[in-house]
Amino acid sequence: MSLHFANRLNQVETSAIRELFKLLGKPGIISFAGGFPDVTLCDAPGITEAVNAALKADPAAALAYGATEGYGPLREQLAAFMQAKGCTDVSADQLVVTTGSQQGMDLLAKCMISPGDKVIVEGPTFLAAIQCFRLYGAEVISAPIDSDGVDVDALERLVDEHQPKLIYLIPTFGNPSGATLTLERRKRVLALAARTRTLVIEDDPYGDLYFDTPPPASMLALSREVPGSREVLAHCGSLSKILSAGLRLGWLIAPPELLARTIMCKQFSDANTSTFAQATAAQYLAAGRLPDTLAKVRSVYAQRAQTLCSALEDGLGQALSFVPPQGGLFVWARLTGADGALQDAGEWNRRCVERGVAFVPGAPFFAAQADPATLRLSFATADVEKIFEGVARMTAALLQR
């Protein structure tokens, strides 16, 4: 006889993507499927220096329990990092350090969502966000997007119709969409949030990974210009894509009432984030090495993105449509069916895996009305030579009868 599990598990499954990843151990496979940064770009010497400095400067701080809110010096560094990005009014006491930005989402969901509440996300969006919200009993509703991010007219209609508890957006270099919400749309979303008193979560793990020119200011930075919007805005940041995913450090900025509740929930979720990792990150940021690391990461990803986009255009031509991204980790594409070519990304991916290349079919990223012709390609972890070879295999798989 089985244990009787909680009802909340009924509407959530281990992700289809997770199952796909089990196939990627195949020798020689070229993967565009990953959702993670290239770990070989990490500044391992700098992090080694930082952890040794942390253990020498204040071993007790790195080795003991810490405040649930986070390690003071790291909160100061993260506030300064946000200030430098235009969020000039963010202070250390307005942010809590989280165990990755995934925990930021989990805590916000725990604080906001009662079973049956509605949540609006982009269609498509980050799969783990959909599942996280569903685990708290949310009904997840999908708002359409284009290459400029969420369609604000449609979002407005959905908010008026469903009165959601929150809206979750990745406005900059979205996952999986690669899309960036325009400045004008950002302000309209903020005004909509303020008017309807609906919490907006701005998840921003990719904003620092721009190729040439910085993206529009974050919604957090812009909230100063839209009266009432800051009181209904939460912002999740992460060091995972810019410093190291292994430190498992993110942060959450929210209005005071909500921040206090996320801290209470964190107290009973994991008490505090590793002080060992926090003290290391604080030393790294204080050493001033992040700008150089970021510059390197940006230029490598820019080159890989350009290589992938050119190779896809050359190899697949009209069969695949996409808008080249300006930053982040992802190209979002769609099989057009031109000249009678395949339009099912799942089938294409099965053929590709047989030929030694993989991507992620787009369907799982939709909370509803999945488009089976879509797919996500990450250019982050394959070098230029592998990208050419991978696209050649994809082309052969598409032409296969």
Next chain:
Amino acid sequence: MSLHFANRLNQVETSAIRELFKLLGKPGIISFAGGFPDVTLCDAPGITEAVNAALKADPAAALAYGATEGYGPLREQLAAFMQAKGCTDVSADQLVVTTGSQQGMDLLAKCMISPGDKVIVEGPTFLAAIQCFRLYGAEVISAPIDSDGVDVDALERLVDEHQPKLIYLIPTFGNPSGATLTLERRKRVLALAARTRTLVIEDDPYGDLYFDTPPPASMLALSREVPGSREVLAHCGSLSKILSAGLRLGWLIAPPELLARTIMCKQFSDANTSTFAQATAAQYLAAGRLPDTLAKVRSVYAQRAQTLCSALEDGLGQALSFVPPQGGLFVWARLTGADGALQDAGEWNRRCVERGVAFVPGAPFFAAQADPATLRLSFATADVEKIFEGVARMTAALLQR
């Protein structure tokens, strides 16, 4: 206008203990209030060696995302650690690494508790466990304990009456009780769990901190002797009290069906625990330094516990009753009211804080029927001289008119 928070927040408050801790910054205060180990006993040189070895041996493993289940080499080390403690049938794939054992509880609660479900805990028990369960909507019921742990006759009646979703116990050197469940009672609890198909969570952060002789085998180890009990038993372990709380590493062992669900929930809670911390702990354990560290920690705590108990007997005599603990971090005591002395531990603590010493009144540790005469004293972080001075101040505060 406020945001409208989730209903689950209505039955939980930031802990009273947390408020007390804000008072402890007072200069010169001697604190018996802590619930944490003495960080100065951490093997900082060993941990420094371990992190450098981890970053040298496999920087990618320490700096990248990792499997939600945990870092393979650490899972192997933790399984070996459990095997050495009599859990000979535990293998690496039966455990998941958690962000402290607090996360183990949070994941189990997320998997098991639907709003309105009942949970039985010891009265008194770990406050953050009560709050964690309430955040998932549990009605928390208190089972009486004595110095041999939970009263199994009473527990059996409560289980039959309430049909709880789970029973949460700290069977060894309990927090706050310091009590250890006897071998015979452990087996009876396992039989009760098997008979009623009720999940038991064995939270065991303190079991390695015995003073002279090891405590009875863990319920996990004993489950082999009680047919059907292993299928309804989860075990939470932690490196926080024996290696470093700053690494923020715990582990969870559960039957396969439940373990799979906790991993799914972890995927959407924090994705994975810091691989940087995990790789460090794996190197530390592989280096074989833990036994020496544990031997040192045990002897220091044994001396402090004995000092505190003797000083309390000498200073307070009949006014305070307690059973000296055989391990862990805590003395649980009760004001008897003998000779008309104060019987309100809250009032005593207020007087104590004024005189520069603090403990934690026991009332907040009860889910129901709080006993206002009880209190928790930790001997972990004060040295012998401070213990004498602290008890002298407590004595003066009790005699004060």
